[in-house]
Amino acid sequence: MTDAMMKPAPEAPGAIHSTFRVSRTYPQAPERVFKAFEDTDLVRRWRVEDENCKVLEFTYDFRVGGTEVSRFVFPGGPEIRLDAQFQDIVPNERIIFSYRMLAGSMLLSVSLSTIEIKRSGRGTDLIFTEQGVYFEGPDSAKNREEGTRFILEKLAKELAG
Amino acid sequence: MTDAMMKPAPEAPGAIHSTFRVSRTYPQAPERVFKAFEDTDLVRRWRVEDENCKVLEFTYDFRVGGTEVSRFVFPGGPEIRLDAQFQDIVPNERIIFSYRMLAGSMLLSVSLSTIEIKRSGRGTDLIFTEQGVYFEGPDSAKNREEGTRFILEKLAKELAG
Numbered sequence: 001m002t003d004a005m006m007k008p009a010p011e012a013p014g015a016i017h018s019t020f021r022v023s024r025t026y027p028q029a030p031e032r033v034f035k036a037f038e039d040t041d042l043v044r045r046w047r048v049e050d051e052n053c054k055v056l057e058f059t060y061d062f063r064v065g066g067t068e069v070s071r072f073v074f075p076g077g078p079e080i081r082l083d084a085q086f087q088d089i090v091p092n093e094r095i096i097f098s099y100r101m102l103a104g105s106m107l108l109s110v111s112l113s114t115i116e117i118k119r120s121g122r123g124t125d126l127i128f129t130e131q132g133v134y135f136e137g138p139d140s141a142k143n144r145e146e147g148t149r150f151i152l153e154k155l156a157k158e159l160a161g
Numbered sequence: 162m163t164d165a166m167m168k169p170a171p172e173a174p175g176a177i178h179s180t181f182r183v184s185r186t187y188p189q190a191p192e193r194v195f196k197a198f199e200d201t202d203l204v205r206r207w208r209v210e211d212e213n214c215k216v217l218e219f220t221y222d223f224r225v226g227g228t229e230v231s232r233f234v235f236p237g238g239p240e241i242r243l244d245a246q247f248q249d250i251v252p253n254e255r256i257i258f259s260y261r262m263l264a265g266s267m268l269l270s271v272s273l274s275t276i277e278i279k280r281s282g283r284g285t286d287l288i289f290t291e292q293g294v295y296f297e298g299p300d301s302a303k304n305r306e307e308g309t310r311f312i313l314e315k316l317a318k319e320l321a322g
Contacts (some may be wrong), residue, residue: 015255015275017290019180065244066276080277083226086247087201087261088294096271096294098259099246104314112273114294115178129178131292133249133257158189 010064016134018141024152027123028159034092034117036158038062046158047151048072064089068099080102093117109134109144177295179302181312188284189320195253195278197319199223207319208231208312223248228311239265254278270295270305289313 026033038043040060049060056079057071068084074093084099101108102118111132120124128148134140187194197203201221209219211232217240218232229245245260256276262269272293279286289309295301 006173015257017275017292019178019292054172085259087259088268090284096176098246098248098271098273108250110259110273111260112271112292114178114293116176128293131180131273132296133273133290133292 003066014135014140016140017132018134019129019131020141020145020148021130022128022145022148022152024126024128024149025120025123026126026156027161030092030117030119030124031135033124033155033158034053034095035128036155037095037115038091042158046154062086068097078106087112107135108135109140111144126152126155171257175296177299178291179295180290180291181302181309183289183306183309185287185289185315185317186281187287187317188279190258190283191253191278191280191285193320194285194287194316195256197316198256198276203319207315208228214216223247223250229258241269248273256290262293268296270297270301272305287316 015025017141030071034138036046040062041061044055045060048055050072053072053073053074055070057069059067059069061067064086066086070082071079071124075078082099084097086097087137088094088096094117098110098112100110105110109132111130113131114127114129116127116129118127130148132141132144134144198206201223205219205222209216211233214233214235215262216231216233216237218230220228220230222228225247227247229243229247232240234240242263243260245258247256249255249257255278257274259271259273261271270293272291274292275288275290277288277290279288291297291309293302293303293305295305297304
Protein backbone atom coordinates (compact mmCIF):
# COMPACT_ATOMS: atom_id res chain seq x y z
CA MET A 1 0.00 0.00 0.00
CA THR A 2 1.53 3.31 -1.06
CA ASP A 3 1.33 6.52 0.92
CA ALA A 4 -1.06 7.90 -1.66
CA MET A 5 -3.39 4.97 -1.14
CA MET A 6 -3.38 5.50 2.63
CA LYS A 7 -4.62 9.05 2.39
CA PRO A 8 -8.26 9.42 3.35
CA ALA A 9 -10.62 10.12 0.51
CA PRO A 10 -11.11 13.86 0.11
CA GLU A 11 -14.24 14.99 1.86
CA ALA A 12 -17.04 16.25 -0.31
CA PRO A 13 -16.59 20.00 -0.06
CA GLY A 14 -19.35 21.76 1.82
CA ALA A 15 -20.96 25.05 0.99
CA ILE A 16 -18.53 27.97 1.01
CA HIS A 17 -20.15 31.40 1.14
CA SER A 18 -18.16 34.21 -0.39
CA THR A 19 -18.53 37.64 -1.97
CA PHE A 20 -16.26 39.24 -4.52
CA ARG A 21 -16.34 42.48 -6.49
CA VAL A 22 -14.68 43.29 -9.80
CA SER A 23 -14.65 46.77 -11.32
CA ARG A 24 -13.81 47.71 -14.87
CA THR A 25 -13.91 50.94 -16.86
CA TYR A 26 -14.94 50.96 -20.52
CA PRO A 27 -14.55 53.92 -22.88
CA GLN A 28 -18.06 53.30 -24.31
CA ALA A 29 -21.24 54.90 -22.95
CA PRO A 30 -23.51 53.11 -20.43
CA GLU A 31 -26.17 52.59 -23.11
CA ARG A 32 -23.70 50.64 -25.23
CA VAL A 33 -22.49 48.55 -22.28
CA PHE A 34 -26.05 47.76 -21.20
CA LYS A 35 -26.97 46.72 -24.74
CA ALA A 36 -24.24 44.07 -24.64
CA PHE A 37 -26.19 42.38 -21.82
CA GLU A 38 -29.64 43.05 -23.26
CA ASP A 39 -29.30 41.86 -26.85
CA THR A 40 -29.46 38.07 -27.15
CA ASP A 41 -27.30 37.91 -30.28
CA LEU A 42 -24.64 40.13 -28.74
CA VAL A 43 -24.58 38.08 -25.52
CA ARG A 44 -24.19 34.90 -27.50
CA ARG A 45 -21.33 36.40 -29.51
CA TRP A 46 -19.16 37.91 -26.81
CA ARG A 47 -19.98 35.88 -23.71
CA VAL A 48 -21.20 32.43 -24.73
CA GLU A 49 -19.36 31.51 -27.91
CA ASP A 50 -15.74 30.54 -27.45
CA GLU A 51 -13.35 28.85 -29.86
CA ASN A 52 -12.50 26.31 -27.15
CA CYS A 53 -16.03 25.12 -26.41
CA LYS A 54 -19.11 23.82 -28.14
CA VAL A 55 -22.43 25.50 -27.31
CA LEU A 56 -25.22 22.92 -26.96
CA GLU A 57 -27.99 25.31 -25.93
CA PHE A 58 -28.49 29.01 -25.36
CA THR A 59 -31.83 30.56 -24.48
CA TYR A 60 -31.92 34.09 -23.12
CA ASP A 61 -35.07 35.89 -22.00
CA PHE A 62 -33.84 39.25 -20.69
CA ARG A 63 -36.69 40.54 -18.54
CA VAL A 64 -37.45 40.40 -14.81
CA GLY A 65 -38.66 36.85 -14.18
CA GLY A 66 -37.03 35.66 -17.40
CA THR A 67 -34.34 33.02 -17.52
CA GLU A 68 -31.18 31.98 -19.30
CA VAL A 69 -30.16 28.41 -20.01
CA SER A 70 -26.68 27.80 -21.41
CA ARG A 71 -25.19 24.35 -21.97
CA PHE A 72 -21.74 23.82 -23.38
CA VAL A 73 -18.79 21.43 -23.37
CA PHE A 74 -15.06 21.83 -23.50
CA PRO A 75 -13.21 19.00 -25.32
CA GLY A 76 -13.19 15.88 -23.13
CA GLY A 77 -15.04 17.62 -20.32
CA PRO A 78 -18.48 17.20 -18.81
CA GLU A 79 -21.45 19.24 -19.93
CA ILE A 80 -21.50 22.60 -18.18
CA ARG A 81 -24.95 23.97 -17.52
CA LEU A 82 -25.91 27.46 -16.37
CA ASP A 83 -29.45 28.31 -15.26
CA ALA A 84 -30.00 32.01 -14.56
CA GLN A 85 -33.00 34.04 -13.44
CA PHE A 86 -33.21 37.79 -14.04
CA GLN A 87 -34.24 39.42 -10.76
CA ASP A 88 -33.96 43.15 -11.44
CA ILE A 89 -33.28 45.22 -14.55
CA VAL A 90 -32.91 49.01 -14.59
CA PRO A 91 -32.02 49.97 -18.19
CA ASN A 92 -28.50 51.38 -18.51
CA GLU A 93 -27.99 51.17 -14.73
CA ARG A 94 -28.37 47.79 -13.09
CA ILE A 95 -28.92 44.08 -13.70
CA ILE A 96 -29.35 41.55 -10.89
CA PHE A 97 -29.52 37.84 -11.67
CA SER A 98 -29.23 34.59 -9.79
CA TYR A 99 -27.62 31.57 -11.39
CA ARG A 100 -26.77 27.95 -10.78
CA MET A 101 -23.86 26.12 -12.44
CA LEU A 102 -23.43 22.39 -12.85
CA ALA A 103 -20.72 20.19 -14.36
CA GLY A 104 -22.57 17.05 -15.38
CA SER A 105 -24.79 16.37 -12.37
CA MET A 106 -22.39 18.06 -9.91
CA LEU A 107 -23.46 21.41 -8.52
CA LEU A 108 -20.58 23.90 -8.77
CA SER A 109 -22.21 27.04 -7.39
CA VAL A 110 -25.30 29.10 -6.78
CA SER A 111 -24.76 32.84 -7.09
CA LEU A 112 -26.43 36.22 -6.92
CA SER A 113 -24.75 38.73 -9.22
CA THR A 114 -25.24 42.48 -9.44
CA ILE A 115 -23.97 44.44 -12.42
CA GLU A 116 -23.92 48.19 -11.73
CA ILE A 117 -23.34 50.48 -14.71
CA LYS A 118 -22.33 54.08 -14.00
CA ARG A 119 -21.47 56.90 -16.35
CA SER A 120 -17.89 58.05 -15.89
CA GLY A 121 -16.91 60.97 -18.12
CA ARG A 122 -17.62 59.74 -21.65
CA GLY A 123 -17.25 56.12 -20.58
CA THR A 124 -18.65 53.66 -18.09
CA ASP A 125 -17.65 52.14 -14.78
CA LEU A 126 -18.99 48.61 -14.46
CA ILE A 127 -19.05 47.07 -10.99
CA PHE A 128 -19.74 43.35 -10.81
CA THR A 129 -20.58 42.01 -7.35
CA GLU A 130 -21.09 38.28 -6.86
CA GLN A 131 -22.45 36.80 -3.64
CA GLY A 132 -22.19 33.07 -3.99
CA VAL A 133 -22.26 29.61 -2.51
CA TYR A 134 -19.42 27.54 -3.93
CA PHE A 135 -18.89 23.79 -3.79
CA GLU A 136 -15.48 23.23 -5.37
CA GLY A 137 -13.33 23.78 -2.33
CA PRO A 138 -11.47 26.75 -0.86
CA ASP A 139 -10.29 28.21 -4.19
CA SER A 140 -13.65 28.13 -5.91
CA ALA A 141 -14.65 31.72 -5.14
CA LYS A 142 -11.22 32.95 -6.23
CA ASN A 143 -11.51 30.97 -9.45
CA ARG A 144 -14.94 32.43 -10.14
CA GLU A 145 -13.55 35.92 -9.60
CA GLU A 146 -10.82 35.21 -12.16
CA GLY A 147 -13.43 33.84 -14.54
CA THR A 148 -15.43 37.03 -14.11
CA ARG A 149 -12.39 39.18 -14.94
CA PHE A 150 -11.93 37.07 -18.06
CA ILE A 151 -15.57 37.64 -19.07
CA LEU A 152 -15.30 41.40 -18.52
CA GLU A 153 -12.18 41.41 -20.69
CA LYS A 154 -14.15 39.64 -23.43
CA LEU A 155 -16.74 42.41 -23.09
CA ALA A 156 -14.03 45.04 -23.62
CA LYS A 157 -13.13 43.36 -26.92
CA GLU A 158 -16.79 43.19 -27.99
CA LEU A 159 -17.31 46.88 -27.23
CA ALA A 160 -14.14 47.86 -29.09
CA GLY A 161 -14.87 45.62 -32.10
CA MET B 162 -40.23 78.04 3.40
CA THR B 163 -39.68 75.87 6.47
CA ASP B 164 -36.49 74.04 7.29
CA ALA B 165 -38.22 70.80 6.47
CA MET B 166 -39.05 72.04 2.98
CA MET B 167 -35.46 73.08 2.38
CA LYS B 168 -34.10 69.62 2.99
CA PRO B 169 -33.11 67.87 -0.19
CA ALA B 170 -35.38 65.04 -1.22
CA PRO B 171 -34.03 61.74 0.08
CA GLU B 172 -31.98 60.00 -2.54
CA ALA B 173 -33.35 56.77 -3.87
CA PRO B 174 -31.34 54.24 -1.90
CA GLY B 175 -28.88 52.33 -4.00
CA ALA B 176 -28.07 48.67 -3.81
CA ILE B 177 -26.58 47.62 -0.48
CA HIS B 178 -24.85 44.24 -0.50
CA SER B 179 -24.76 42.41 2.79
CA THR B 180 -24.50 38.94 4.29
CA PHE B 181 -25.89 37.75 7.60
CA ARG B 182 -26.05 34.40 9.36
CA VAL B 183 -28.50 33.22 11.99
CA SER B 184 -28.13 29.91 13.85
CA ARG B 185 -30.77 28.14 15.87
CA THR B 186 -30.93 24.79 17.63
CA TYR B 187 -34.13 22.76 17.66
CA PRO B 188 -34.76 19.68 19.84
CA GLN B 189 -36.38 17.87 16.89
CA ALA B 190 -34.49 15.64 14.43
CA PRO B 191 -33.23 16.98 11.06
CA GLU B 192 -35.89 14.97 9.20
CA ARG B 193 -38.62 16.78 11.09
CA VAL B 194 -37.03 20.19 10.52
CA PHE B 195 -36.56 19.53 6.80
CA LYS B 196 -40.19 18.40 6.47
CA ALA B 197 -41.31 21.81 7.74
CA PHE B 198 -39.71 23.34 4.61
CA GLU B 199 -40.72 20.53 2.24
CA ASP B 200 -44.43 20.13 2.96
CA THR B 201 -46.54 22.86 1.33
CA ASP B 202 -49.32 22.72 3.94
CA LEU B 203 -46.82 22.94 6.79
CA VAL B 204 -45.00 25.89 5.18
CA ARG B 205 -48.26 27.71 4.70
CA ARG B 206 -49.23 27.10 8.34
CA TRP B 207 -46.09 28.12 10.19
CA ARG B 208 -44.39 30.57 7.83
CA VAL B 209 -46.99 32.20 5.57
CA GLU B 210 -50.19 32.49 7.62
CA ASP B 211 -50.15 35.18 10.26
CA GLU B 212 -53.02 36.65 12.24
CA ASN B 213 -51.86 40.15 11.26
CA CYS B 214 -51.86 39.66 7.50
CA LYS B 215 -54.08 38.42 4.71
CA VAL B 216 -52.62 35.87 2.29
CA LEU B 217 -53.63 36.65 -1.30
CA GLU B 218 -51.64 33.90 -3.00
CA PHE B 219 -49.35 31.05 -2.04
CA THR B 220 -47.93 28.60 -4.53
CA TYR B 221 -45.01 26.41 -3.51
CA ASP B 222 -43.23 23.95 -5.79
CA PHE B 223 -40.44 22.51 -3.65
CA ARG B 224 -37.99 21.01 -6.15
CA VAL B 225 -34.82 22.30 -7.83
CA GLY B 226 -36.02 24.69 -10.51
CA GLY B 227 -39.38 25.07 -8.76
CA THR B 228 -40.69 28.37 -7.47
CA GLU B 229 -42.68 29.96 -4.68
CA VAL B 230 -45.01 32.91 -5.10
CA SER B 231 -46.45 34.49 -1.95
CA ARG B 232 -48.57 37.62 -1.94
CA PHE B 233 -49.99 39.13 1.22
CA VAL B 234 -51.07 42.41 2.78
CA PHE B 235 -50.91 43.86 6.24
CA PRO B 236 -53.83 46.18 7.15
CA GLY B 237 -53.44 49.49 5.32
CA GLY B 238 -50.17 48.42 3.71
CA PRO B 239 -49.13 47.71 0.15
CA GLU B 240 -49.20 44.23 -1.32
CA ILE B 241 -46.03 42.36 -0.41
CA ARG B 242 -44.85 39.88 -3.02
CA LEU B 243 -42.20 37.20 -2.71
CA ASP B 244 -40.89 35.30 -5.74
CA ALA B 245 -38.50 32.47 -4.86
CA GLN B 246 -36.59 29.92 -6.92
CA PHE B 247 -35.32 26.68 -5.38
CA GLN B 248 -31.69 26.30 -6.44
CA ASP B 249 -30.46 23.29 -4.48
CA ILE B 250 -32.16 20.73 -2.26
CA VAL B 251 -30.34 17.98 -0.35
CA PRO B 252 -32.98 16.20 1.74
CA ASN B 253 -32.51 16.66 5.49
CA GLU B 254 -29.29 18.63 4.87
CA ARG B 255 -29.51 21.73 2.73
CA ILE B 256 -31.86 24.07 0.89
CA ILE B 257 -30.66 26.98 -1.26
CA PHE B 258 -33.13 29.42 -2.74
CA SER B 259 -33.06 32.85 -4.32
CA TYR B 260 -35.90 35.27 -3.75
CA ARG B 261 -37.08 38.73 -4.68
CA MET B 262 -39.36 40.87 -2.47
CA LEU B 263 -41.52 43.78 -3.54
CA ALA B 264 -43.85 46.16 -1.70
CA GLY B 265 -46.29 47.25 -4.37
CA SER B 266 -44.05 47.94 -7.35
CA MET B 267 -41.02 48.83 -5.18
CA LEU B 268 -38.20 46.30 -5.08
CA LEU B 269 -37.16 45.69 -1.46
CA SER B 270 -34.47 43.07 -1.94
CA VAL B 271 -33.00 40.23 -3.93
CA SER B 272 -31.45 37.48 -1.83
CA LEU B 273 -29.69 34.14 -1.93
CA SER B 274 -30.45 32.06 1.16
CA THR B 275 -28.84 28.85 2.34
CA ILE B 276 -30.44 26.73 5.02
CA GLU B 277 -28.03 24.16 6.43
CA ILE B 278 -29.50 21.45 8.65
CA LYS B 279 -27.11 19.46 10.84
CA ARG B 280 -27.77 16.72 13.37
CA SER B 281 -26.72 17.79 16.85
CA GLY B 282 -27.22 15.10 19.49
CA ARG B 283 -30.92 14.22 19.25
CA GLY B 284 -31.75 17.63 17.81
CA THR B 285 -30.79 19.88 14.92
CA ASP B 286 -28.62 22.90 14.33
CA LEU B 287 -30.09 25.10 11.62
CA ILE B 288 -27.80 27.69 10.04
CA PHE B 289 -29.48 30.30 7.86
CA THR B 290 -27.12 32.36 5.68
CA GLU B 291 -28.52 35.16 3.57
CA GLN B 292 -26.46 36.99 0.95
CA GLY B 293 -28.57 39.83 -0.28
CA VAL B 294 -28.95 43.08 -2.16
CA TYR B 295 -31.14 45.46 -0.18
CA PHE B 296 -32.82 48.67 -1.30
CA GLU B 297 -34.39 50.11 1.84
CA GLY B 298 -31.42 51.99 3.17
CA PRO B 299 -28.64 51.22 5.65
CA ASP B 300 -30.80 49.28 8.15
CA SER B 301 -32.43 47.01 5.60
CA ALA B 302 -30.04 44.08 6.03
CA LYS B 303 -30.31 44.34 9.82
CA ASN B 304 -34.10 44.39 9.57
CA ARG B 305 -34.07 41.32 7.35
CA GLU B 306 -31.87 39.54 9.87
CA GLU B 307 -34.39 40.34 12.62
CA GLY B 308 -37.21 39.13 10.37
CA THR B 309 -35.33 35.89 9.83
CA ARG B 310 -34.94 35.37 13.60
CA PHE B 311 -38.68 35.91 13.92
CA ILE B 312 -39.37 33.30 11.22
CA LEU B 313 -37.06 30.77 12.88
CA GLU B 314 -38.87 31.37 16.18
CA LYS B 315 -42.16 30.64 14.41
CA LEU B 316 -40.60 27.39 13.20
CA ALA B 317 -39.71 26.47 16.80
CA LYS B 318 -43.40 26.80 17.75
CA GLU B 319 -44.49 24.74 14.74
CA LEU B 320 -42.05 21.96 15.61
CA ALA B 321 -43.11 21.95 19.26
CA GLY B 322 -46.84 22.09 18.49
